[in-house]
């Protein structure tokens with residue numbers, strides 16, 4: 001039993017916090033004043049517009065109305081801000097008193113001053129006298145919640161045409177910005193989602209849809225102090241603020257002190273309206289609902305997303321459902337009531353912006369001041385506003401900086417670019433190091449990205465980059481999942497957290513991420529280890545151009561030297577990094593891979609992002625869909641082989657008989673492979689709002705090699721009772737919930753998922769490649785880091801290899817002589833950075849191990865050889881209370897297992913160290929020398 005041992009330190013230090021002075025940027029130049037008018041294109045009359053039957057304004061009448069208002073009034077500016085997924089115009093309207101170009105430039109400069117120097121902003125007398133707070137109204141993001149559009153238009157018209165001097169005065173001191181119809185596709189079709197099938201008001205954390213990209217752009221551009229999202233229908237009317245849980249990255253005291261009285265002011269005005277349903281007041285969830293029933297935890301909703309930018313965000317649900325079988329008079333009454341309610345809400349916000357102007361602007365500046373100062377979450381005392389108590393208090397820790405490395409320690413430069421672009425698009429300030437530097441005990445090349453958390457929108461950055469927290473014990477419910485979403489852990493890029501250090505290196509601010517792609521020198525064959533959707537796009541583009549490649553047992557793909565020019569083109573286009581191939585290899589030949597899939601929008605769009613030619617099939621269309629060119633069937637929605645009609649069953653049988661591969665996702669995937677007789681597997685799903693970020697153990701294999709140790713989950717699925725020959729490439733860790741909400745016990749609880757399979761590969765006796773994936777690769781298009789796992793599963797299923805699976809490796813012989821080799825090289829030592837006394841927190845640190853093994857199976861384990869406080873970090877005579885964990889397990893831990901030989905596999909080892917709030921910490925370094933062992937029982 002040969003062993004290789006390497007010793008390295010896992011270390012941390014207790015250090016003092018650093019301090020830095022914020023930089024300022026020059027104000028953006030503005031060339032135009034207001035109004036900024038445009039003649040909007042008019043859409044053809046559409047008799048099928050669902051608005052007509054409801055009695056609200058049809059889509060095609062909106063542009064003419066706005067054109068007429070612009071012609072009539074110099075207070076109205078309209079433009080097309082973007083297109084819906086169905087290709088329709090999205091209208092941005094600004095209502096304000098006319099401004100000279102100089103006045104507009106001054107407003108823009110003040111807007112910038114709030115961001116750059118909030119203390120200067122709130123003590124600037126000219127600003128305080130003349131700055132125009134902005135109220136952003138987002139109308140009817142749910143298409144069949146109609147009246148927000150009509151209310152927005154009514155308020156625009158009233159403000160545009162009123163001769164009341166009070167209105168003139170108001171418009172001298174405010175801007176109203178209206179996204180007139182946030183989801184025209186849904187409005188016309190009379191449904192909630194857009195034409196692509198997505199609910200845009202669950203997409204703000206992901207920005208996968210054009211409608212949400214426009215909303216994000218409007219919020220970043222206008223920096224509103226108020227963000228009103230007009231919906232329906234909750235009887236009596238519902239107005240936020242919400243119940244807990246409250247996301248800890250808001251400055252919640254600054255929000256609730258305005259949001260609650262504002263909501264009560266809205267209620268007071270609504271109660272005066274002539275509708276019996278609203279006479280007894282409205283529902284304010286913060287005041288009226290139990291914990292968790294209507295919350296602002298996930299950043300998926302528009303008003304919540306605006307709150308991360310300092311706005312007072314509120315969802316408003318109009319009271320009277322006008323849909324269904326109603327008498328015409330009753331429907332008209334309800335529509336009128338809803339328009340009146342939404343109008344009252346907007347008017348109350350306008351009034352509030354003037355009545356509380358000084359406090360509002362002071363607090364708005366305070367939001368950004370705290371960011372620059374890097375201050376911790378404020379302790380908000382019980383009774384801060386009526387009803388505020390311990391269940392409302394959520395806190396997080398802000399690290400000093402995040403680093404998104406470039407170079408060898410970045411697992412995917414394409415993923416890094418996507419994350420950087422997401423941060424920048426969300427108004428986070430990102431810089432690039434102009435020289436190499438060392439931080440947190442790790443070396444970074446020039447070009448690495450740094451997010452200095454001393455910045456005005458540190459809440460936005462932290463909301464995306466922090467892991468999130470386990471809120472299972474604090475709430476029994478959420479309005480909607482996910483309860484965790486960390487882009488830092490689940491979007492495929494390596495992100496390092498520096499708790500107490502902002503790298504000491506010259507930087508420049510950047511406005512886009514970069515992924516230039518790379519090829520090794522020389523005219524050799526090329527190797528691509530697909531670790532991002534971008535890499536699959538590269539490979540699929542090569543397949544499209546007729547390049548034949550080979551998939552190697554570890555999931556990497558060899559591209560022949562003859563295709564070098566094409567590979568270079570795709571590497572540049574997609575940001576893929578090719579390396580040199582091993583000196584000798586065996587692989588399965590692949591030409592262009594064609595996919596058929598079941599399911600709807602999400603599988604369609606993930607497969608498109610991966611670059612596969614993919615066609616949708618269903619139980620009724622296998623005869624026409626499973627044509628001879630289809631290599632792999634992806635089960636993204638239910639398809640039961642045992643209930644197919646004869647012709648479709650025959651088409652499926654023929655597909656399988658010619659070696660077709662199957663990738664099954666979730667419970668539908670397991671049901672299919674069971675009923676098709678391909679693999680026995682029991683699938684169990686978590687229910688309801690079980691969601692967040694799961695900790696995974698990667699065992700390697702063609703699909704899971706190089707996978708991150710975290711996955712996005714939304715009702716995750718795990719597989720057990722697996723048939724013979726199934727290989728578990730990835731499993732849920734011993735405590736599988738890193739962040740989010742998931743009960744511990746019960747059949748669908750996380751305790752039952754612990755250690756169970758999440759990615760399975762299997763080759764049937766007949767040679768079909770079969771894979772199962774239980775993590776949420778499709779859900780809301782959010783799990784970007786999971787996409788390459790689906791892509792690798794498809795490549796595996798398209799061309800399984802006999803030595804992919806442990807069960808078949810023992811009778812395989814390798815050509816040529818291979819000396820028995822076990823090689824182990826460790827990456828940079830793991831460092832937790834600084835431990836902060838008095839704070840309950842789980843610290844993370846990671847390292848990598850490069851593994852070469854010619855053995856039939858091998859295991860990489862991490863152990864603590866010390867007899868002193870074995871398994872715990874020590875600092876002289878002091879030791880930490882809780883054990884050090886490696887990949888989710890206390891030491892000795894199995895970090896990774898190999899079912900077959902591997903060459904240069906990079907195993908990632910994540911260390912976690914929990915420290916309690918009341919745990920005493922001694923100044924100095926806590927560390928342990930650990931032993932990493934690569935061992936085998938079948939050399």
Ligand SMILES: [Zn+2]
Pocket residue numbers: 142145231232
């Ligand atoms: Zn809604």
